[in-house]
Amino acid sequence: MEALEDVVKEGVDAETVEAVKGVAGKYKYGFATDIETEYAPLGLNEDIVRLISSKNDEPEWLLEWRLDAYRRWLKLDEPDWAMVNYPKIDFQNIYYYAQPVSMKEKPKSLDEVDPKLLETYAKLGIPLREQALLAGVEMPEGERKVAVDAVFDSVSVGTTFKEELGRAGVIFCSFSEAVKDHPELVRKYLGTVVPSTDNYYATLNSAVFSDGSFVFIPEGVKCPMELSTYFRINAENTGQFERTLIIAEKGAQVSYLEGCTAPQRDTNQLHAAVVEIILLEDADVKYSTVQNWYPGDENGVGGIYNFVTKRADCRGDRSKIMWTQVETGSAITWKYPSCILRGDDSQGEFYSIAIANNYQQADTGTKMIHLGKRTKSRIVSKGISAGHAQNTYRGLVTMHPKATGSRNYTQCDSLLIGNKCGAHTVPYIEVKNNSSRVEHEATTSKVDDDQLFYCLQRGVGEEEAIALIVNGFVKEVLQSLPMEFAMEAQKLVAISLEGSVG
Amino acid sequence: MLKIKNLKASLEDEDKQILKGIDLEIGAGEVHAIMGPNGSGKSTLSYVLSGKGGYVVDEGSATLDGADLLDMAPEERAAAGLFLAFQYPVEIPGVGNMTFLRTAVNSQRKARGEDELNAAEFLKLVRIEAKSLKIDAEMLKRPVNVGFSGGEKKRNEILQMAMLAPKMCILDETDSGLDVDAMKLVAEGVNAMRNGKRSFLIITHYQRLLDHIKPDVVHIMANGRIIKSGGPELALEVENNGYADLLNEVA
Ligand SMILES: Nc1ncnc2c1ncn2[C@@H]1O[C@H](COP(=O)(O)OP(=O)(O)OP(=O)(O)O)[C@@H](O)[C@H]1O
Ligand SMILES: [Mg+2]
Numbered sequence: 001m002e003a004l005e006d007v008v009k010e011g012v013d014a015e016t017v018e019a020v021k022g023v024a025g026k027y028k029y030g031f032a033t034d035i036e037t038e039y040a041p042l043g044l045n046e047d048i049v050r051l052i053s054s055k056n057d058e059p060e061w062l063l064e065w066r067l068d069a070y071r072r073w074l075k076l077d078e079p080d081w082a083m084v085n086y087p088k089i090d091f092q093n094i095y096y097y098a099q100p101v102s103m104k105e106k107p108k109s110l111d112e113v114d115p116k117l118l119e120t121y122a123k124l125g126i127p128l129r130e131q132a133l134l135a136g137v138e139m140p141e142g143e144r145k146v147a148v149d150a151v152f153d154s155v156s157v158g159t160t161f162k163e164e165l166g167r168a169g170v171i172f173c174s175f176s177e178a179v180k181d182h183p184e185l186v187r188k189y190l191g192t193v194v195p196s197t198d199n200y201y202a203t204l205n206s207a208v209f210s211d212g213s214f215v216f217i218p219e220g221v222k223c224p225m226e227l228s229t230y231f232r233i234n235a236e237n238t239g240q241f242e243r244t245l246i247i248a249e250k251g252a253q254v255s256y257l258e259g260c261t262a263p264q265r266d267t268n269q270l271h272a273a274v275v276e277i278i279l280l281e282d283a284d285v286k287y288s289t290v291q292n293w294y295p296g297d298e299n300g301v302g303g304i305y306n307f308v309t310k311r312a313d314c315r316g317d318r319s320k321i322m323w324t325q326v327e328t329g330s331a332i333t334w335k336y337p338s339c340i341l342r343g344d345d346s347q348g349e350f351y352s353i354a355i356a357n358n359y360q361q362a363d364t365g366t367k368m369i370h371l372g373k374r375t376k377s378r379i380v381s382k383g384i385s386a387g388h389a390q391n392t393y394r395g396l397v398t399m400h401p402k403a404t405g406s407r408n409y410t411q412c413d414s415l416l417i418g419n420k421c422g423a424h425t426v427p428y429i430e431v432k433n434n435s436s437r438v439e440h441e442a443t444t445s446k447v448d449d450d451q452l453f454y455c456l457q458r459g460v461g462e463e464e465a466i467a468l469i470v471n472g473f474v475k476e477v478l479q480s481l482p483m484e485f486a487m488e489a490q491k492l493v494a495i496s497l498e499g500s501v502g
Numbered sequence: 503m504l505k506i507k508n509l510k511a512s513l514e515d516e517d518k519q520i521l522k523g524i525d526l527e528i529g530a531g532e533v534h535a536i537m538g539p540n541g542s543g544k545s546t547l548s549y550v551l552s553g554k555g556g557y558v559v560d561e562g563s564a565t566l567d568g569a570d571l572l573d574m575a576p577e578e579r580a581a582a583g584l585f586l587a588f589q590y591p592v593e594i595p596g597v598g599n600m601t602f603l604r605t606a607v608n609s610q611r612k613a614r615g616e617d618e619l620n621a622a623e624f625l626k627l628v629r630i631e632a633k634s635l636k637i638d639a640e641m642l643k644r645p646v647n648v649g650f651s652g653g654e655k656k657r658n659e660i661l662q663m664a665m666l667a668p669k670m671c672i673l674d675e676t677d678s679g680l681d682v683d684a685m686k687l688v689a690e691g692v693n694a695m696r697n698g699k700r701s702f703l704i705i706t707h708y709q710r711l712l713d714h715i716k717p718d719v720v721h722i723m724a725n726g727r728i729i730k731s732g733g734p735e736l737a738l739e740v741e742n743n744g745y746a747d748l749l750n751e752v753a
């Protein structure tokens with residue numbers, strides 16, 4: 001028998017689903033840049049791996065590392081445990097490398113970058129100029145600056161504020177540059193957090209990654225500005241495989257932001273990234289993501305398949321990692337930013353807002369691996385589902401025998417808009433010592449008609465009302481974002497749910 | 503001000519008529535009270551007037567200063583000056599009371615083509631209104647109605663009413679759940695807002711509130727109809743004798 005509550009809600013929910021249809025057309029970053037692009041031959045084989053490596057003038061050891069990963073990948077099967085459904089990906093029908101022809105000769109400075117590329121980023125609200133601007137949020141002169149590394153398809157277009165950061169000892173550059181300029185650091189840390197054997201998509205990434213960002217904060221340095229990377233997929237039928245490596249030495253501090261968008265197309269595109277973060281003693285890293293890849297249209301046609309492996313290794317005692325993610329895009333999201341709490345008293349935090357509308361599917365969460373003594377972790381996940389979307393929180397918390405006196409607190413809340421969508425919570429908990437404590441709370445609720453009517457009766461319009469209610473629901477997570485970003489994220493939350501009520 | 507003619511309304515999902523022909527006219531500056539047994543349709547009338555989903559109007563009309571209420575979206579009715587203090591105010595987790603109030607005030611101003619209030623102007627107004635209702639700053643910062651006691655929720659409704667300065671105020675059992683002092687505060691709040699241009703429709707079960715807010719007209723509603731209207735003495739009669747005699751009179 002249907003719950004009484006459902007019976008009462010039925011009428012409005014039908015309207016809700018109807019109205020949700022308008023949303024996909026509102027993706028604001030769906031334009032494509034008309035730019036001459038050079039592709040690697042279609043499909044994947046060892047020659048493609050070699051080609052990508054040679055494009056970046058890589059040393060022999062890195063090519064071997066890639067080839068090893070490629071050979072291993074051939075023997076792996078695509079995982080199917082996540083709560084996502086999609087047609088089998090034809091890995092031979094993807095371009096693994098695409099770069100604007102104008103980027104063949106790497107520009108020596110931002111002034112030399114193809115104006116079409118600069119224009120694209122300006123249109124996205126990410127001007128590649130050395131001034132204090134981020135995503136259209138203007139900051140008064142002299143306020144905090146944000147350095148940007150801009151990745152366009154398979155290559156980094158440019159990185160701002162490199163010199164100013166260099167004076168503080170901070171290295172912030174594209175991954176390919178790091179391989180050339182700091183090979184010893186790359187070789188020392190690459191694959192030490194996410195080994196090339198880690199999982200299907202990470203292994204694929206290890207074979208074919210083309211570019212990404214590299215960050216090194218030396219001992220005792222507090223990075224003088226926010227760092228950010230903006231990923232843009234432009235070329236059709238092309239996969240983007242980026243690799244990010246962040247190293248925070250003893251006592252180093254950095255806050256890093258990542259944004260991503262893609263044109264609106266009716267074919268699916270693959271994005272498989274790897275992010276590795278290494279934290280030594282007392283290091284403090286904040287990593288925030290606003291993932292806004294094209295989500296597909298209202299019928300579930302098109303959109304990015306986003307398979308991402310992100311992991312931080314708190315090697316040093318008292319180190320602290322904080323992941324914050326706002327996941328509004330992608331047709332499919334498969335992503336579990338994780339924390340290995342190896343150092344004693346190290347801390348991991350994960351704050352997540354995942355919004356799935358129309359036919360989007362999100363399977364996301366985190367892993368907290370407690371290895372050190374008195375390690376602490378906190379997970380706050382807010383999932384919002386509308387339309388026909390499915391949203392799953394999948395989390396793992398393990399307390400190893402030596403992780404005595406450790407603590408975890410997990411809170412997962414789901415909000416449903418309409419009655420054709422779903423929310424799922426899949427928590428795995430393993431505690432192998434008896435002095436540690438794990439707390440888990442989960443709730444599922446609906447945007448309630450009475451709440452909506454209350455807002456309407458006070459004169460607040462429908463769209464604003466839903467944004468108000470949803471922003472209230474995700475408030476805790478928004479508060480953990482860097483301030484400049486929180487406002488953007490709040491707007492984004494409203495945009496991704498536009499039209500989701502009748 | 504408010505003119506309701508032969509208003510009939512049913513539940514959308516069931517073939518059940520709740521309002522069976524309401525006629526009611528409230529002039530500018532007047533205070534009317536509605537009393538009536540549980541389930542007689544008092545809240546339904548307030549919902550139909552304010553545009554809540556789930557009801558269909560079968561017949562009749564309702565106008566506010568000549569404008570057809572039934573033809574407007576709920577937020578348009580609000581902007582036109584219709585306010586409903588809910589019998590059961592809802593909680594909105596995570597949304598600060600102040601944020602909510604300011605969004606509401608400015609949405610209405612925008613809809614009427616007026617300038618929005620800036621943060622300072624707004625704050626000044628809230629402080630004054632909150633103080634007279636003895637609502638402390640702590641309560642203003644908390645999420646809308648979350649963890650508020652029954653009486654606090656009702657006072658919060660009156661705060662919203664004061665801030666929005668509507669011309670037609672419907673109060674649905676605002677007195678229920680209030681202690682004696684809180685009821686005085688609410689009554690004072692309402693009386694302070696009374697003027698020649700603002701009208702009130704007060705739904706209540708108790709004469710008590712009407713001791714403080716003196717109504718011009720009292721209506722008795724039963725089974726979806728107004729069965730009797732009169733002066734303040736009608737409320738006293740109900741208080742003393744219940745509805746039985748009145749119901750027999752019409753039967
Ligand atoms: N959405 C609904 N679904 C089913 N029945 C409803 C609904 N709304 C109102 N009713 C019914 O309509 C009748 C009138 O209800 P209403 O809430 O208007 O009464 P009331 O006069 O406000 O009562 P009270 O004094 O108890 O507040 C009741 O029988 C109630 O059960
Ligand atoms: Mg009622």
